[in-house]
Amino acid sequence: MKKTLVIIPTFNERETLPKVIGSILKREGFDVLVVDDGSPDGTALLVKEMMSEGGRISLIERPGKLGLGTAYVEGFKWGLERNYDYLVEMDADQSHDPDDLPLIIKQMDKGPGLVIGSRYLNGTISVVGWDFRRLLMSKFGNFYASRTLGLLFTDLTGGYRCFSREALMSIGIDKLRSNGYAFQIETAYRVATAGIPVGEVPIIFRERASGESKMSKKIIREAVILPWKLRLGRLFDARNSGASRDIPYHFRTITGFLMTFAGITGGLRLGWWLSTERNIIDILHEFKLGLPAWAWVSMKIGLSAFFAALFLSLVFTAVIAVFAGGGQRGKKE
Ligand SMILES: Nc1nc2c(ncn2[C@@H]2O[C@H](COP(=O)(O)OP(=O)(O)OP(=O)(O)O)[C@@H](O)[C@H]2O)c(=O)[nH]1
Numbered sequence: 614m615k616k617t618l619v620i621i622p623t624f625n626e627r628e629t630l631p632k633v634i635g636s637i638l639k640r641e642g643f644d645v646l647v648v649d650d651g652s653p654d655g656t657a658l659l660v661k662e663m664m665s666e667g668g669r670i671s672l673i674e675r676p677g678k679l680g681l682g683t684a685y686v687e688g689f690k691w692g693l694e695r696n697y698d699y700l701v702e703m704d705a706d707q708s709h710d711p712d713d714l715p716l717i718i719k720q721m722d723k724g725p726g727l728v729i730g731s732r733y734l735n736g737t738i739s740v741v742g743w744d745f746r747r748l749l750m751s752k753f754g755n756f757y758a759s760r761t762l763g764l765l766f767t768d769l770t771g772g773y774r775c776f777s778r779e780a781l782m783s784i785g786i787d788k789l790r791s792n793g794y795a796f797q798i799e800t801a802y803r804v805a806t807a808g809i810p811v812g813e814v815p816i817i818f819r820e821r822a823s824g825e826s827k828m829s830k831k832i833i834r835e836a837v838i839l840p841w842k843l844r845l846g847r848l849f850d851a852r853n854s855g856a857s858r859d860i861p862y863h864f865r866t867i868t869g870f871l872m873t874f875a876g877i878t879g880g881l882r883l884g885w886w887l888s889t890e891r892n893i894i895d896i897l898h899e900f901k902l903g904l905p906a907w908a909w910v911s912m913k914i915g916l917s918a919f920f921a922a923l924f925l926s927l928v929f930t931a932v933i934a935v936f937a938g939g940g941q942r943g944k945k946e
């Protein structure tokens with residue numbers, strides 16, 4: 614059996630962490646590494662108590678909250694140095710069920726370098742306890758990232774997943790800079806673009822049982838910017854190295870970026886102009902005095918239709934830009 618390390622980053626998770634570790638260790642072949650960022654609630658102390666019970670738990674203590682991404686990078690390095698074959702990412706808040714581990718490992722044994730535990734496989738939504746807004750945000754975020762990057766996986770932002778040591782070594786984990794959702798998107802993208810197969814298995818995700826969420830506006834902003842950063846970065850890499858001759862792909866990158874940019878900024882500007890600049894309305898009202906009623910009504914209808922069409926076309930350009938992402942496809946297992 615392959616040597617597997619389950620890495621759990623923690624910040625104030627003392628309520629749930631012991632249960633999570635307990636159910637991982639019920640199984641043979643799994644060791645646990647907790648990467649704690651100086652949790653004020655004493656999560657690390659709790660881990661130390663559990664460590665005395667046996668040798669399968671380890672702990673990295675960091676001085677303060679340095680982010681999910683860097684916690685995983687440290688965990689990966691620790692595991693690679695100790696010759697683990699598989700390195701699993703798991704949350705401490707009981708959102709991820711340790712009972713899903715055997716399924717993920719079984720899929721890994723078929724050869725991919727990354728297996729993502731997906732909440733959205735086969736058109737289903739396997740999430741318990743989210744409100745509609747949270748679900749919509751997650752679904753849209755996944756759609757946006759997967760279309761922009763042309764990676765046809767169902768759950769790019771999912772944080773329950775397993776990497777092979779070979780995959781981690783070939784993506785260069787020292788280069789990873791992102792945190793939160795962006796970290797999950799970036800690692801999946803780097804594995805897929807390295808030509809390493811990626812698989813997905815269905816999992817059920819439960820909203821955290823207790824404790825506080827660490828989601829922030831910054832984490833969301835990072836995840837919105839990252840897909841375009843990666844995609845444009847590929848364009849510059851190709852130009853610098855002269856390696857890629859995939860002109861249609863780069864053409865779609867440029868048009869897609871410009872259209873998304875124009876769609877979003879144009880839409881915002883139009884909305885701003887319509888709501889603040891009153892001059893055009895004044896001019897129309899002066900004009901109205903010299904017109905028969907029927908002409909005025911038809912002109913109003915015409916103008917409304919014009920603005921509606923303009924607005925819709927801006928929205929559509931943004932949507933088309935997102936669809937223009939195709940081309941670079943990840944391999945599905
Ligand atoms: N070491 C470390 N762990 C973190 C940090 N931020 C989040 N985590 C841990 O990463 C895991 C996922 O974070 P969550 O806050 O559950 O994020 P989420 O699952 O997107 O959101 P909720 O479940 O709604 O809270 C948890 O185990 C957190 O304790 C951090 O800066 N450092």
Ligand SMILES: [Mg+2]
Pocket residue numbers: 704706708821
């Ligand atoms: Mg969580």
